[in-house]
Amino acid sequence: MAKQKVAMLTAGGLAPCLSSAVGGLIERYTDIAPDVELIAYKSGFRGLLMDYKIEITREMREKAHVLHRYGGSPIGNSRVKLTNAADCVKRGLVKEGENPLRIAAERLAADGVTILHTIGGDDTNTTAADLAAYLGANGYNLTVVGLPKTVDNDVVPIKQSLGAWTAADVGARFFDHVSNEQSAAPRTLVIHEVMGRHCGWLTAATARAYIQRTKGNEYIEGFMMNQELKNIDGIYLPETHFDLEAEAARLKQIMDRSGFVTLFVSEGACLEEIVADREAAGEEIKRDAFGHVKIDTINVGSWFQKHFAKLLDAERSMVQKSGYYARSAPANYEDLRLIQSMVDLAVESGLNKVSGVTGHDEDQGGKLRTIEFPRIKGGKAFDLSTPWFKEVMDYMGQKYRPAH
Numbered sequence: 001m002a003k004q005k006v007a008m009l010t011a012g013g014l015a016p017c018l019s020s021a022v023g024g025l026i027e028r029y030t031d032i033a034p035d036v037e038l039i040a041y042k043s044g045f046r047g048l049l050m051d052y053k054i055e056i057t058r059e060m061r062e063k064a065h066v067l068h069r070y071g072g073s074p075i076g077n078s079r080v081k082l083t084n085a086a087d088c089v090k091r092g093l094v095k096e097g098e099n100p101l102r103i104a105a106e107r108l109a110a111d112g113v114t115i116l117h118t119i120g121g122d123d124t125n126t127t128a129a130d131l132a133a134y135l136g137a138n139g140y141n142l143t144v145v146g147l148p149k150t151v152d153n154d155v156v157p158i159k160q161s162l163g164a165w166t167a168a169d170v171g172a173r174f175f176d177h178v179s180n181e182q183s184a185a186p187r188t189l190v191i192h193e194v195m196g197r198h199c200g201w202l203t204a205a206t207a208r209a210y211i212q213r214t215k216g217n218e219y220i221e222g223f224m225m226n227q228e229l230k231n232i233d234g235i236y237l238p239e240t241h242f243d244l245e246a247e248a249a250r251l252k253q254i255m256d257r258s259g260f261v262t263l264f265v266s267e268g269a270c271l272e273e274i275v276a277d278r279e280a281a282g283e284e285i286k287r288d289a290f291g292h293v294k295i296d297t298i299n300v301g302s303w304f305q306k307h308f309a310k311l312l313d314a315e316r317s318m319v320q321k322s323g324y325y326a327r328s329a330p331a332n333y334e335d336l337r338l339i340q341s342m343v344d345l346a347v348e349s350g351l352n353k354v355s356g357v358t359g360h361d362e363d364q365g366g367k368l369r370t371i372e373f374p375r376i377k378g379g380k381a382f383d384l385s386t387p388w389f390k391e392v393m394d395y396m397g398q399k400y401r402p403a404h
Contacts, residue, residue: 015149022119044076129374207232
């Protein structure tokens with residue numbers, strides 16, 4: 001067998017799995033193929049284009065287990081699309097007239113890399129797919145194996161992406177503290193904005209984790225610190241639709257009775273309504289080259305605050321975002337187990353020259369396998385018929401219907 005050389009990179013936003021996945025890859029190769037040379041490209045595809053590398057030394061291999069303790073990425077991230085040459089030129093990553101895919105392929109070839117592991121979400125892995133296709137079409141002997149990370153848990157056809165369970169758990173822990181703000185002033189509205197551009201899974205899963213965390217609490221009867229203060233009164237997802245007036249009337253009854261209302265809102269919730277609202281007010285909404293609304297310019301939590309605070313006669317209102325706190329956490333026990341299984345398969349696939357993205361394939365009965373790159377895409381909607389979501393909504397007593 002020809003000498004193997006493995007490179008890895010992490011890209012896109014953070015998720016509570018990157019450090020552990022890097023550590024896991026180093027550990028697994030050290031266990032079963034100790035002669036394989038390991039490197040990492042610093043700051044994702046940017047490092048690949050710019051030739052920024054980290055050589056994984058023997059000492060780093062021996063201490064790789066330490067990486068499981070931390071969040072973030074030990075090799076750095078960036079957002080680079082190799083098929084968008086104009087953007088790569090604008091950012092100084094390639095020269096005018098150069099093809100970023102060719103530059104990346106030549107860098108990998110010059111470095112003697114035979115296996116590349118990409119750890120990222122749908123953008124990272126579709127970019128990896130473009131690279132794998134280019135390598136194959138141009139005679140490069142290189143296997144590309146991706147690992148799926150995203151707190152949104154919205155990669156098709158993967159059942160569970162790395163880091164999402166942890167993000168929900170840590171987001172619940174974050175809000176367990178924030179919810180105590182309900183005791184700071186009468187008639188308080190607290191909105192918890194959760195990450196999730198197109199998919200409500202993380203908002204729903206964070207709400208579920210929060211309910212599980214708080215419903216067994218012991219309280220002293222007669223004080224304001226009670227179950228009602230810890231309740232969630234409304235959950236709003238990109239996949240659900242609600243009537244503003246009817247929902248405001250329901251929530252105002254809660255506010256009048258208890259003196260506080262708590263809402264969990266996905267950052268992509270009610271996007272169409274918000275855009276229509278702003279355009280009606282004469283505001284120009286920024287869109288990307290594909291005509292999609294730039295969601296980072298739409299402050300969903302503030303929209304909910306503006307409308308509901310007035311309709312509920314709230315004396316105090318606030319928006320708290322758990323996103324960066326949750327996504328930069330170290331992986332929890334459930335994610336560590338998931339990471340290990342996907343890493344083991346990724347290493348096996350790399351050594352056996354099988355390219356794709358490791359994950360539990362929803363189109364093949366949830367089997368853990370290396371899924372073909374062309375089948376990977378983002379924006380998977382949360383399934384509202386998921387039994388635990390119905391339990392959460394029944395527990396809260398909130399009615400909902402699909403957005404489309």
